[in-house]
Amino acid sequence: MHALERREAIIVLDYGSQYSRLITRRIRECQVYSELVPANTTLEDLQKNAHLDIKGFIFSGGPSSVYDADAPLCDPAILNSGLPILGICYGMQLLAQELGGHVAPTQGLREYGPATIEVLPEAAEDKQIFRIFEGISATPQQTDNLDASQPEVLRLPAWMSHGDSVDKLPEGFRVLARTESNPVAAIGDARGYIGLQFHPEVTHTPQGKEIIRNFLFRICHCEASWTAGHVIDEAVDLIRQQVGSDHVICGLSGGVDSAVAALLIHKAIGDQLTCIFVDTGLLRAGEREQVEETFANHMHIPLVVVDARQRFLDKLANVSDPERKRKIIGAEFISIFEDEAVRLAETQENVTFLAQGTLYPDVIESTSHDTATTAKSIKSHHNVGGLPSEMKLKLVEPLRMLFKDEVREIGAALGLPEEWVWRHPFPGPGLAIRVIGAVDEPKLKVLREADRIVIEEIRKAGIYRELGQAFAVLTPVQSVGVMGDYRTYAYLVAVRAVTTGDFMTADWARLPDELLGRISNRLTNEIAEINRVVYDITSKPPSTIEWE
Numbered sequence: 408m409h410a411l412e413r414r415e416a417i418i419v420l421d422y423g424s425q426y427s428r429l430i431t432r433r434i435r436e437c438q439v440y441s442e443l444v445p446a447n448t449t450l451e452d453l454q455k456n457a458h459l460d461i462k463g464f465i466f467s468g469g470p471s472s473v474y475d476a477d478a479p480l481c482d483p484a485i486l487n488s489g490l491p492i493l494g495i496c497y498g499m500q501l502l503a504q505e506l507g508g509h510v511a512p513t514q515g516l517r518e519y520g521p522a523t524i525e526v527l528p529e530a531a532e533d534k535q536i537f538r539i540f541e542g543i544s545a546t547p548q549q550t551d552n553l554d555a556s557q558p559e560v561l562r563l564p565a566w567m568s569h570g571d572s573v574d575k576l577p578e579g580f581r582v583l584a585r586t587e588s589n590p591v592a593a594i595g596d597a598r599g600y601i602g603l604q605f606h607p608e609v610t611h612t613p614q615g616k617e618i619i620r621n622f623l624f625r626i627c628h629c630e631a632s633w634t635a636g637h638v639i640d641e642a643v644d645l646i647r648q649q650v651g652s653d654h655v656i657c658g659l660s661g662g663v664d665s666a667v668a669a670l671l672i673h674k675a676i677g678d679q680l681t682c683i684f685v686d687t688g689l690l691r692a693g694e695r696e697q698v699e700e701t702f703a704n705h706m707h708i709p710l711v712v713v714d715a716r717q718r719f720l721d722k723l724a725n726v727s728d729p730e731r732k733r734k735i736i737g738a739e740f741i742s743i744f745e746d747e748a749v750r751l752a753e754t755q756e757n758v759t760f761l762a763q764g765t766l767y768p769d770v771i772e773s774t775s776h777d778t779a780t781t782a783k784s785i786k787s788h789h790n791v792g793g794l795p796s797e798m799k800l801k802l803v804e805p806l807r808m809l810f811k812d813e814v815r816e817i818g819a820a821l822g823l824p825e826e827w828v829w830r831h832p833f834p835g836p837g838l839a840i841r842v843i844g845a846v847d848e849p850k851l852k853v854l855r856e857a858d859r860i861v862i863e864e865i866r867k868a869g870i871y872r873e874l875g876q877a878f879a880v881l882t883p884v885q886s887v888g889v890m891g892d893y894r895t896y897a898y899l900v901a902v903r904a905v906t907t908g909d910f911m912t913a914d915w916a917r918l919p920d921e922l923l924g925r926i927s928n929r930l931t932n933e934i935a936e937i938n939r940v941v942y943d944i945t946s947k948p949p950s951t952i953e954w955e
C-alpha cells in the first residue's frame with residue numbers, strides 16, 4: 408500500500424443515489440477530504456487505510472426501501488463507532504431503522520422535487536442536537552414569502568425525492584424539521600446522529616451547503632485544510648506509482664481538462680510524456696493553429712500534431728445515428744493514439760500508457776463504469792463509453808473523479824493561463840455531434856462559420872465567462888425564406904447557450920435580445936446556406952447540453 412499522508416476524512420457510504428458523488432464533492436468544496444465507498448464496506452476495511460483519519464460518516468440516498476428483504480444495510484461496527492453519522496433520504500431511513508425506529512411507505516403525499524421544510528422552533532431548545540441547523544437563516548428573498556403571523560418558523564426550500572418516511576423515532580432522537588405533508592423531515596440526537604429526508608447536496612437546496620458545513624465543522628469537528636495543493640500532490644504520487652518508468656502519450660485537445668491532465672503528468676514524470684493533438688477535421692475555426700501556438704508558448708512538453716481529417720470524414724460518411732458517430736470517433740481516436748505509440752516506440756522505450764482528461768461527468772453519463780454507482784447510461788462520451796473494448800494502451804486518467812470547476816481550480820494552481828482555464832468545453836467528437844445527422848465537409852464548413860460568429864458575438868458582449876458553453880447546431884431542417892426578393896430554401900441553425908457549474912445539470916442562458924438579434928442577423932447575412940435561426944430554451948434535464 409502506498410504511503411499517503413494521513414488526513415481527516417468523511418466517508419460517504421453509497422446506497423445508489425444519483426447524487427452520491429455530489430456529496431463527496433460538496434465536502435471537498437468545504438476543504439475536507441472525502442471518499443465514496445460501497446455500502447457494504449466495513450469499519451475494519453476502512454481502518455486498513457492508514458491515510459484515513461475518519462471523523463464521520465454520511466449514508467447517501469438510494470432507490471431501495473429499508474424494509475425490503477434485500478435492502479442494503481451497513482456494518483454495525485460503523486453504527487457503534489461513536490463517530491457522527493449523517494443519513495440522507497434512504498440513509499436517514501436506514502439510520503432510523505437500525506437504531507430502533509421504524510420506516511413505512513409515506514401516508515398521504517409522496518414528495519418528489521421542490522418542497523419547503525419548516526425547522527421547528529422548539530428544536531432549537533436542545534443546542535447539542537440543533538447543531539446541524541445552527542446559524543442557518545432564510546435569504547431575504549425566501550423571507551419575503553413568509554407568513555408574517557408566524558415569524559419564528561424558519562422555512563427553507565429543499566429538494567425531496569422519497570416515497571418512504573420515518574414514522575417512529577429511535578430513542579434519544581427528536582424531530583428537527585417537517586414539511587407540509589411529512590412530519591419528519593429532519594431528525595437528530597445528541598451524539599451527532601442526524602437524518603435529513605431532503606437532499607442537502609443538490610443546488611436546489613440553497614442552504615444545503617451550509618447544513619453540510621455544520622455537519623463537518625460543528626458536529627464532526629473537522630478542520631478545513633484539504634486544498635487544491637493536496638489534490639495535486641496526491642495525483643502526482645498516484646501517477647508516479649501507476650506509470651513507473653514507462654512512457655505516456657496524452658491526448659491533448661485544447662480544452663482545459665486534457666491540459667490539466669498533461670500538466671499533472673508532466674509534474675509527475677517529466678520527459679516520459681508526449682502530448683498528441685489530433686486534427687480531426689471536426690474542430691472549430693482556427694483551433695489547430697491556436698492550440699499549437701498556446702502550447703508552444705506555455706507548456707514545455709513535446710507535442711505531436713496528427714492530421715487525421717480525411718480519416719474521420721471517411722469513417723463518418725453517411726452515418727447519422729448519434730451513438731454510432733460517437734463510437735466511431737472514439738475508436739478512431741484510439742486507433743490514432745495506438746499508431747502514434749508505435750511510431751514513438753522507435754525512439755522511446757515502453758510506450759504503454761494513454762492519458763486522457765476524462766472527468767467524472769463523462770464517466771457517470773456514459774455508463775456505470777464507476778463501480779461505486781448504479782446510474783443509467785445517457786450517451787457514450789467518446790473518451791469513456793465510446794472507447795473500443797480492446798485497447799493496447801493502458802489508461803491514465805488523473806481527473807476521473809473530479810468535476811469541471813475543481814479541474815479549473817487545479818489548472819489555475821498549476822499556472823495554466825487564465826484564457827485556457829476558462830475556455831468553454833468542446834466535446835472530443837467536435838462539430839460531428841453538432842451537425843445533426845450525417846456529416847460531410849460542406850456542412851462542417853457552414854457550422855464552423857456559424858460557430859465562429861456565435862462565439863465572436865458572445866465575447867464582444869462580454870459574457871463569455873458567465874456562460875458554461877455556447878455554440879451553434881446545424882439542423883437537417885430546411886425552410887423557405889425570402890432574401891432580396893428571391894425565394895431561399897436553406898438550413899435552420901439553432902443557437903445554444905447554457906449556464907452551469909458542473910455540466911451535470913444546466914439552464915438555458917437568458918441572452919439579451921439585442922445579442923440574439925445580432926447573432927441571427929450575422930448568421931443569415933454572412934452564411935448563404937442559413938436562412939433561419941432559433942434559440943434553444945431547454946434546460947438539462949430534460950435535454951442535454953449537446954444535441955446528440
Ligand SMILES: Nc1ncnc2c1ncn2[C@@H]1O[C@H](COP(=O)(O)OP(=O)(O)OP(=O)(O)O)[C@@H](O)[C@H]1O
Pocket residue numbers: 657658659660661662663664665666683684685686687762763764765769790830831832833834835836
Ligand atoms: N483533438 C484531440 N486530440 C487529442 N485528444 C483529444 C482530442 N479531443 C479530445 N481528446 C481527448 O479526449 C478527452 C476528452 O475530451 P473533452 O473534450 O471532454 O476534454 P478536454 O477537451 O480536455 O476538455 P474540455 O471538456 O474543456 O473540452 C480529452 O481530455 C483528450 O484526452
Ligand SMILES: O=c1[nH]c(=O)c2[nH+]cn([C@@H]3O[C@H](COP(=O)(O)O)[C@@H](O)[C@H]3O)c2[nH]1
Pocket residue numbers: 733772786787788789790832833834835836876910947950951952953954955
Ligand atoms: O469529450 C467529450 N466527448 C463527448 O463525447 C462528449 N459529449 C458531450 N460532451 C460534453 O460534456 C458536457 C455535457 O454534455 P451533454 O449534456 O450533452 O451530455 C458538455 O460540456 C458537452 O460538450 C462531450 N465531451
Ligand SMILES: NC(=O)CC[C@H](N)C(=O)O
Pocket residue numbers: 424467468469470471472473495496497498568569570571572
Ligand atoms: N431517494 C431516496 O433515497 C429514496 C429512499 C426511499 N427509497 C424512499 O423512497 O423514501
Ligand SMILES: [Mg+2]
Pocket residue numbers: 660661662832833834835
Ligand atoms: Mg474538449
